[in-house]
Amino acid sequence: MTVASMLGEIGAIGADATRGGYSRPGYCAVDRELREWFEGHAIRRGLDVERDANGIVWAWWRPPGTTGPAIVTGSHLDSVPGGGGYDGPLGVASALAAIDLLKSMALPRPIGIAVFPEEEGSRFGVACLGSRLLTGAIAPERALALKDAEGDTFADAAARDGLDPARMGADPASLAGIGAFVELHVEQGRGLVDLGHPVAVASSILGHGRWRVSVDGQGNHAGTTLMQGRRDPVVAAASMILAIRDLARATPDARATVGRLEPVPGGTNVIASRVDFWIDLRHPDDLVTAALVTRVRDLVDVIALAEGCTATVREESLSPTVDFDLGLRRQLRAALPDAPELGTGAGHDAGVLAGHLPTAMLFVRNPTGVSHSPEELCEDADAEAGAVALAQVLGDLARA
Ligand code: HGY
Ligand code: MN
Ligand code: MN
Ligand code: MN
Numbered sequence: 001m002t003v004a005s006m007l008g009e010i011g012a013i014g015a016d017a018t019r020g021g022y023s024r025p026g027y028c029a030v031d032r033e034l035r036e037w038f039e040g041h042a043i044r045r046g047l048d049v050e051r052d053a054n055g056i057v058w059a060w061w062r063p064p065g066t067t068g069p070a071i072v073t074g075s076h077l078d079s080v081p082g083g084g085g086y087d088g089p090l091g092v093a094s095a096l097a098a099i100d101l102l103k104s105m106a107l108p109r110p111i112g113i114a115v116f117p118e119e120e121g122s123r124f125g126v127a128c129l130g131s132r133l134l135t136g137a138i139a140p141e142r143a144l145a146l147k148d149a150e151g152d153t154f155a156d157a158a159a160r161d162g163l164d165p166a167r168m169g170a171d172p173a174s175l176a177g178i179g180a181f182v183e184l185h186v187e188q189g190r191g192l193v194d195l196g197h198p199v200a201v202a203s204s205i206l207g208h209g210r211w212r213v214s215v216d217g218q219g220n221h222a223g224t225t226l227m228q229g230r231r232d233p234v235v236a237a238a239s240m241i242l243a244i245r246d247l248a249r250a251t252p253d254a255r256a257t258v259g260r261l262e263p264v265p266g267g268t269n270v271i272a273s274r275v276d277f278w279i280d281l282r283h284p285d286d287l288v289t290a291a292l293v294t295r296v297r298d299l300v301d302v303i304a305l306a307e308g309c310t311a312t313v314r315e316e317s318l319s320p321t322v323d324f325d326l327g328l329r330r331q332l333r334a335a336l337p338d339a340p341e342l343g344t345g346a347g348h349d350a351g352v353l354a355g356h357l358p359t360a361m362l363f364v365r366n367p368t369g370v371s372h373s374p375e376e377l378c379e380d381a382d383a384e385a386g387a388v389a390l391a392q393v394l395g396d397l398a399r400a
Contacts, residue, residue: 001041001100003383006093010037010077011085019082021374026078026118026129027055027154027161034077038115041096045103047113052174053167054133055117055158061099062110069179071397072112073098073390076119076130076349084376086186088119090364090383094184097387098394107398109179116349123148123157125210125278126317131349135356136170138317143168149262180328180358180397183350184390186378190369191342198385201332202361204343205351206255207289207321208282213240213300217309219265219273231308233275234263239303240311244279247295254292255282255345278316282345286320322351328360335396336362336389346371362389 013033014024024030035057039049042059049059060070075091095113102111121127124146132138144155144165155165192200217233241258248256257280263272279296283289297313304311333339342363353359364386368377378386 001097002380003090003093003097003387004380006041006096007085007089007383010034010089010093013037014079016082021082021084022079023081023083024077024079025123025148027123027157031078031117032161035115038077038092042113045096045099047099052134052171053164053169054130054171055161055163056130056134057115059113060110061103061112066108066110068109069177070110070112071394072114072178072181073183073394074112074114074116075183075185076116078118078120078122080120080122080372082374083120083372084186084370084374086366086376086378087188087371090186090378090386091184094364094383094387094390097384098391101388101391102395102398105395107395109398111394111398112178114181119349121210121317124154125212127210127319127347128349128352129154131352133168134171134174135352137352140165140169175356178357180360181350181353182332182360182362182390182393182397183348184362184364184386185348186371186376187342187363187366187369188344188346188371188376189366192340192363192365193367193369195340197338197340198365198382199336199339199389200342200363201329201336201339202324202344202350202363203329203341204284204324205319205322205347206282206284206343206345207286207319208280208345208347209289209293209318210316211279211281211293211296212276212314212316213237213279213311214274214276214314215240215304215309215311216274217272217307220271222269222271225271230271232271233307233309234272236304236307236309236311237261237275237277239307240300241277243299243303244296247292247299248281251283251288251292253284254288256280256292284321319347319351322354324354324360325358328358331396331400332360332362332393335393339389360393362386362393
């Protein structure tokens with residue numbers, strides 16, 4: 001079965017008619033449907049499937065005679081709201097296609113596929129929630145207390161999704177069973193388009209974090225409240241967002257985004273009493289990110305005061321810059337001598353695992369270079385080339 005046809009099947013799950021693209025939050029019915037799709041494909045290939053206490057689905061190819069830590073690949077099936085069809089699913093479908101190629105190779109090591117839940121953090125606000133739980137990057141107590149936009153706690157959602165919150169948390173034994181992890185992912189930029197190659201080896205992941213800003217003012221009637229003396233948190237937030245944009249513009253390589261803003265109560269004829277907005281901030285140097293956060297906190301305080309409001313800034317997640325293991329990159333480049341190396345500004349579960357075991361990534365060309373949008377794209381031929389490259393790399397690592 002081709003990667004493209006598997007992507008076609010996945011594309012029938014979680015389409016978002018309102019926003020376009022796909023909306024696939026973690027640990028819910030859509031996620032369950034996607035997991036069942038994956039489990040069906042894995043079982044049909046003779047893989048042993050299990051779902052761990054953190055909700056990660058593992059599929060193992062462990063024929064008799066294979067020994068030692070497994071070579072694992074995989075990615076995620078959840079999406080951002082209105083996301084594209086490749087961010088995550090391309091890595092999972094390519095992993096299944098790679099297994100089809102590897103099964104006849106009589107490799108000495110077991111091969112595994114991992115499907116990580118809530119990689120986007122779209123529902124509970126923390127990116128890579130599954131792999132962070134697995135590695136201990138987030139304490140289960142903190143994770144279980146996270147709430148989604150409806151006020152549902154992760155503990156309740158996980159329990160409804162068939163998990164036992166009491167068993168969640170770091171699993172060093174599971175990590176020890178992995179000799180190397182290689183994630184294939186659609187490129188979320190135009191690097192490969194400009195270089196004219198279908199596949200690249202990843203060199204690094206930009207450090208990135210998320211902060212929630214809550215601004216409180218005075219709610220009131222839009223018609224009976226004169227402009228003088230208003231304490232409008234939405235106006236304060238607007239000034240803050242522009243100031244954050246200007247700060248990032250003035251800092252080479254920085255990226256700052258506010259894509260989510262929620263006024264309370266959210267009425268057209270109501271001056272909001274509060275507004276929450278989230279900042280996604282990224283920079284290759286973790287020290288610069290920290291300095292930018294300090295500047296953001298200061299400007300938020302100054303603007304809030306000027307607008308007669310109060311404000312808080314709370315860190316929700318923070319991921320340091322990742323430089324992938326040089327030895328592993330060398331092995332991948334030996335397997336794929338024509339493939340260039342590219343860094344990425346996008347976070348991945350591979351970035352979380354990189355601090356715990358030998359980890360690498362492959363990127364596959366995206367002709368539009370656009371991601372987190374229905375315009376994300378990967379041509380069928382490149383998708384197949386990616387799966388062949390992944391099989392090549394996994395086979396080499398299994399024989400190493
Ligand atoms: O936000 C990211 O960089 C990734 O897509 N989760
Ligand atoms: Mn993404
Ligand atoms: Mn992704
Ligand atoms: Mn009225």
